[in-house]
Amino acid sequence: MGADVDKVFKALAAPERRLLLDRLRADNGQTLGQLCTHLEMTRQAVTRHLRLLEEATLVVTIWRGREKLHYLNPLPIHEIAERWIGKYERGRLRVLAELKTKLEEENNG
Amino acid sequence: MAESQFVYVTYIRTTAEKLWRALTEPEFTRQFWVGTAQECAWKPGASWKLMAPDGRVADAGEVVEIDPPRKLVLTWQNHLFPEITAEGFSRMTYELEAKGGTVKLTVTHTIEKSDSKLIKAVGNGWPHILASLKSLLETGESLEGTNRWPEGL
Numbered sequence: 502m503g504a505d506v507d508k509v510f511k512a513l514a515a516p517e518r519r520l521l522l523d524r525l526r527a528d529n530g531q532t533l534g535q536l537c538t539h540l541e542m543t544r545q546a547v548t549r550h551l552r553l554l555e556e557a558t559l560v561v562t563i564w565r566g567r568e569k570l571h572y573l574n575p576l577p578i579h580e581i582a583e584r585w586i587g588k589y590e591r592g593r594l595r596v597l598a599e600l601k602t603k604l605e606e607e608n609n610g
Numbered sequence: 611m612a613e614s615q616f617v618y619v620t621y622i623r624t625t626a627e628k629l630w631r632a633l634t635e636p637e638f639t640r641q642f643w644v645g646t647a648q649e650c651a652w653k654p655g656a657s658w659k660l661m662a663p664d665g666r667v668a669d670a671g672e673v674v675e676i677d678p679p680r681k682l683v684l685t686w687q688n689h690l691f692p693e694i695t696a697e698g699f700s701r702m703t704y705e706l707e708a709k710g711g712t713v714k715l716t717v718t719h720t721i722e723k724s725d726s727k728l729i730k731a732v733g734n735g736w737p738h739i740l741a742s743l744k745s746l747l748e749t750g751e752s753l754e755g756t757n758r759w760p761e762g763l
Contacts, residue, residue, distance in 0.1 A: 530615055561619045563718070572617040579737045580620075580744070583753065 505557075509577045512557035517542060518550045522559060525573035532568050614726035616733045618717045620740050624747040626708045629715060630679035632747055633704060642742035642752040645759040652676060658684050663759045666690070671699060681705050686719070690763070694728045697721060715740070 512518055524536055533551070537544050551571065554560035561574045622629060632638040636647035645663040650656055654676055660669040671685035682704045688694040700721035707714045717740065719732055742756035 530613075530617075558619050558621070561617050561716070563617055572615070574617065574619050575737050576618055576620045576740060579741050583741050583745075 506581065508553075508557040509559065509581065512553045512559050513578075515550070517546070518554055521547070521550055521554065522573055525560065525571060529572050530570045532570060536571065612724040613720060613722055614724060614729035615718065615720040616729060616736075618736055618740060620715050620744055621712045622715060622744045622747050623712050626679040626706045626713050628747060629706055629713050632743060633682070638746070640757070642746045642756050643739055644756055652678075658686075662690075662763075671702075674701070679706055688728055688731070691727075691731075694731060697723055697726055697728050700726070700728055700732075 520540070521536060524540075525531060528535075533544070533547065536551070537547050540547065542550075551560060555562065558574055558577055561572050562569050563572070564570075624632075632642075634648065634650075634652060639647055640663075646668060647661050648658060649661055650658040650673065652673065654673055656673045658671050658673055659667050662668045667689045669686055669688050669690075671687055673682070673684060675681060675683035684702045685699045686702045687699045688697075698721075700719060702720075703716075703718045705714075705716040705718075707716075717736060719729060719736075721729055738753065739756055742753035746752040
C-alpha cells in the first residue's frame with residue numbers, strides 16, 4: 502500500500518471525515534463548495550479534513566477547468582479488507598452482511 | 611454538465627514498464643482481469659477490444675492517446691448488456707507515475723451522462739481487479755476470483 506496504512510486509519514478515525522466520504526459516495530466528484538453545503542462545519546474545517554483524506558488517498562482530486570473535483574477512492578479500504586479478511590472469509594461475511602441488512606430493514610419497516 | 615465519472619488511485623511497488631505490460635499483455639491480464647485479453651495494435655486510432663474467454667467481445671472502442679509507459683486513453687463501449695451498450699462510448703484513462711520504488715496508477719472512467727449504468731458497473735468491478743493487479747505485481751499471485759470469467763456472465 503503506497504499510502505501508509507496508518508494514514509488511512511487515522512483519516513477514518515473521525516466522524517466528520519467519514520461523513521465527507523459518505524457525501525462523496527452519494528454524489529461523487531464534488532467541489533469544495535458543494536461539499537460544504539448543508540454541513541455544520543466551516544469551510545476551513547472541511548478543507549483540513551479533505552487534506553487528511555487526500556493524504557490517505559481515500560479522496561483523490563482532479564481539475565476540470567477551474568474546478569477541483571473530489572472523488573471517493575475505495576482502493577485503500579479494499580486493500581485493508583483484502584489483507585485481513587482475505588479470500589476464504591468473503592463468502593461467509595457476505596451472507597452475514599446480507600442477514601444484518603435484512604434484519605435491520607425489518608426492524609425499520 | 612451531466613456526467614458520470616470515477617477516479618481510482620492505487621500505488622504499486624513495481625516499475626512503470628512492468629505495470630504497462632501487466633495492463634496490456636494477455637498473459638498478465640488473464641490472471642487479474644477475470645480471464646480477459648485485449649486485442650489491440652496499441653497505437654493511436656487502433657481498434658481496441660476486451661475479449662471474454664469464450665470469444666465474446668465484452669467491451670470495445672479505440673485508442674485515443676497512447677504514451678507508453680505513462681498514459682493510455684481509450685474510448686469504451688460495453689457490448690454485453692444492451693441497455694449499457696445503448697449508453698454509447700465512455701472514456702477510460704490510465705495514468706502511470708513512477709515515484710521512488712512505486713508507481714501511482716490513476717484510472718479514470720467518464721461518460722457524458724448522469725447516473726450511468728456503465729460507470730456503475732465498471733466502478734463496482736475495478737476495485738477488486740486493481741487490488742488483484744497490485745497483488746500480482748507485488749507478490750506474483752493474483753487474488754481469488756479474478757483469474758476467471760464470472761459464472762453466468
